[in-house]
Amino acid sequence: MKKTFTINISGTIFHIEEDAYEVLQKYLINLKNHFGVDEEGKEIIADIEARIAEIFSSKSTDEKKVITVEWVNDMIEIMGTPEDFAEEEGEEDVSIASEAKRKRRLYRDPDHRVLGGVCGGLGAYFNMDPVILRIILVVLFFVTSGAAGLAYIILWIAVPKAVNTAQRLEMRGQEATVKNIEKSIKEEVKEVKESYKKFKESDTYSKGKKSMEGAGDVVYNIFKVILKVFVIVFGVFLIISGFFGILGLASSMIIGHSFVEGMPLIWGPEIHVPNMLNHFIEPGAVTWGLILVGLITGLPLLALVYIGTKLVFRYKSNNAIVALSMAGVWLVSLFALLILSVGQVGNYKQSSSITKSETISCDSCQTLYLRVADDKLDDYAEIDWDVEGFKVAVIDGEEVVVGYPQLDVIRSSGDDFVVTVRYSSRGKTRDNAKQWCEEMVYTYERTDSTLYFDPYFFIGDEAKWRGQEVDIKVRVPEGKAVFLGSDMDEIIHDIENVSNTWDGDMVGKYWEMKPEGLTEKTIE
Structure with missing residues (x-):
């Protein structure tokens, strides 16, 4: 019985015996020490691990999935060790002819692609210049009336792209050994460095750099x-x-x-x-x-x-x-x-009120006419600030605060019309609030069966505004009626009626007090 471990090699999970794990770990540590920890070395190690995972995956079967020490030794023999290919000082590179060969595999070449890299991959597979294949493809496109283009698209979809170094080596028929992976990556890095060096030394780079610096200075100065x-x-x-x-x-x-x-x-x-x-x-x-x-x-x-x-x-x-x-x-x-x-x-902490009532004695009056009196402040200047509930007028050079009364029509408990005026105010104490109520002035006049209500009330000559209000209740006996003049919409407020008619629509009409409530009266 042997102890086994679970390991992850290049994204693939494997089970490995303990002795095989020790040999594999020693081999990978040897590679890391040889190639170093720089970016180029990390890329080489990553490609080597991808190739190792490919070798182990090809050996795994349903019957045997655990990596043994024999598998590890076979892999090392295929891949090689740093000691096998270490170059001695002054010795030339080992030629490709001495390298182990393997069967080529078709990939799309991303390094030499124009569209999808299909021709580049075919050129590597057949060891041909991809330019020749592209010319042949263009000719076939016209000869086959576009069928060659469809074949190219099918190959683009079906053929995988050579992503890592091991696949690029396999595409060219070279064994993906440690030496070949290292050599391929170093050649790619060298090619990139040389291309960048040529670009920096070119006139285009110098002119572009100067142009960008000049444009940057101009933009900066303009913005400044x-x-x-x-x-x-x-x-x-x-x-x-x-x-x-x-x-x-x-x-x-x-x-x-x-x-x-x-x-x-x-x-x-x-x-x-x-x-x-x-x-x-x-x-x-x-x-x-x-x-x-x-x-x-x-x-x-x-x-x-x-x-x-x-x-x-x-x-x-x-x-x-x-x-x-x-x-x-x-x-x-x-x-x-x-x-x-x-x-x-x-000063607004307490509240108080005073109520005054007057019975409208008129036995022959079946209808009481309610109207708004003439505005006595029309001839006086009004200050242009008007707060909800009150306004300020200038009378004989003195500012006077006036408020807006509110009138309601309700049922009377007796047989006569009754007008009730309730004065309310707030104050620091109840006595203080009551004093403000006593200073309030509101008047209405009676002519026969018509009442004329003033549109304003005065809070008093020396009084302060303490939320004063004047509420007027016109009490109507059952069987009698009131007529609301067209200007009464200035002071009436939320009069309840059977038809639930809005206040503004109640004016200019007769309203009779019936058992069920205030009802619009039809005049024949």
Whole structure:
């Protein structure tokens, strides 16, 4: 009984007896020591291993697959050892005639190919110049009306390509021994080196190298000029944007609007910053808020100017100190503004409301007509910022905050029409929120069976905006109706009805309160 190993030779798995493994390992180590570890030596070893795998594969059968020491010795006798072909100093190369010959095998020659290497392989197989075979192929192509071309394609597909050195030797009828593999690879390497040397020494190489270097210098200089121009233009753009942005910010903070408004690429909208903040923030916090907002917004604009001047004038400065100083001031300002904002948010913490009701006494009124009163603010200036739920108008030089009421129509529990107005607001405390509710002003007028609702409500002369709302409920008794004027779509909000009609489509129509709900009334 002998111990066996599993080995991989050139991608093929073999089983080998222990004594045969030792002989094979010693042989391969001897080859590696002889050929060295450079790229040429590695290529020789790889081709030798491929030939060894081919020899062992030819010996393997279904009955016997394990490599024995006899197989290894036979392989060494075929391949030879470095000692067998080591050249003595001054001795000429052994001629090909003294080399062992083997039967030729047809391969496609990739080293002498025009298309697929078929003619090159046939030339090596028949020991002929492949040029003669190519001429014969062209002549046959015309004589056989293209049949020769089809035969070439079939050979291209069927005949394998000589990939490694052992196959190229076999293609020429030379035994794939260690010596022949080494000699073939060295000749290929020598041929490549000589071709490269001739190419480097040629006029074409010198001229091409000079042309490439000259073209590279031209492209580099052009790119360098374009980059410099782009940097300067970009720097000028940053300077202009930052400078006018600072002017717009300063004028908005101090004057109340930007005098550079409308100029292209410039930050400067008409935002009326001081007056706007006065409607939300306590008076003592407005000044600090403006300073902090100015620093948070102005420092980045100042940084644009600084970066732009650096790009245009290319002066040297201590960038780290300047950048860290600006970043430090910006972060402190942001932190302080957050603290200030949190304190102001507390003004919206609690909520309160006041409700006022009025019964519309009219026994003979079966229909109540609802309309929107004339806009009393038409003759007064309106500031162009309009936030959802409220807007600011200028009356007699004073800014007044007004809000938009919302009206709904619901069922009445009694026999009379009832108008309920609910005032709601938020504040720091409930009492504070209630105080804001009491300062709110909203009016509507009655003429016979018609009610005229104002389109706005006032939050009060000295009041701050705390989310004030006015909700109007018109309560309709069962069996009676309301008529929604065409302008009521300004204030009505989500009126429930039997047909689920959208608010905008309810105006200009009569609606009767029935047991099932508000129903459109048909007028005959």
